[in-house]
Amino acid sequence: MQRDVPFPAWLPTAEQGPRPLPCGRWFDVVGAGGAESARAIARLGERTGPVIHHPAEHAMFWLVPVGSADLWRLPGITVLGTGERLTVPPPNRTEGPCVRWLIPPRRRCLTEAAALHHVLKVVTASGHRTPDAYRTVECHTGAHRLCTKAVAPPPPAGIPVIYLACDCGCHERAVGPGRDRLAS
Structure with a gap:
């Protein structure tokens, strides 16, 4: 598969399909429910990195630098680190009922953790849940x-x-x- 953007070697190819990858090696993961994620994406705008959508879980996930979210304690927000896995789709999988990219990777695969943390604090501060x-x-x-x-x-x-x-x-x-x- 020829790629226009030099994606990292750990990102699955179209031929490989979605595959579970270990957190804590290349990235950690921050996840939120659909409504919270949508509000966070809207607030982040261009600052959001790629976002993985797991429809079966009604959740979306950002990949962040390893260790950058270890101390986060936000209601309704999941942080996955060393010892956990996340199924990651190939960069071209943006449609369909299974795991896919809501916002596909372009130049980068990780979201800047401080900006994401700030926005998720604002989104979850109201106490409103999905x-x-x-x-x-x-x-x-x-x-x-x-x-x-x-x-x-x-x-x-x-x-x-x-x-x-x-x-x-x-x-x-x-x-x-x-x-x-x-x-x-």
């Missing part, structure tokens, strides 16, 4: 064209995954005056 109604990650980040459109997609054969229908309503509202409705 609402019971499920919203796809795509709708939280404004990518409504990828929304499940209030239909729970069937799980892939042989994979024990439960999918929820998106409750965002983006497929029901008009885009603007005189414009077509969003495609369903």
Whole structure:
């Protein structure tokens, strides 16, 4: 596989597919639920690094420098370090129902930990947790064209995954005056 960007050797290739990688060797991991992650991504803007989406867990994960998040204690935030693993997809896997990149790696694979920590402190300070109604990650980040459109997609054969229908309503509202409705 020819790559436009020199990705690190540990990042799986398309031929390898997603694979579990050890935390604490090349990176540590910071994870959050869908709503918290979406708010953090929105606040980070261009400062966010790549983000891995694990739909089955309704969670997203940032890769951060090893040891940079060891002392974080934030409600609803998971930190994975030495001795733990995270399934990492190839850089080109950005769609589909299984583990994928919500924000794929470009020039870098790690997120600057101090900026992420600051934003996650702000996002979790309100004490509001993910609402019971499920919203796809795509709708939280404004990518409504990828929304499940209030239909729970069937799980892939042989994979024990439960999918929820998106409750965002983006497929029901008009885009603007005189414009077509969003495609369903």
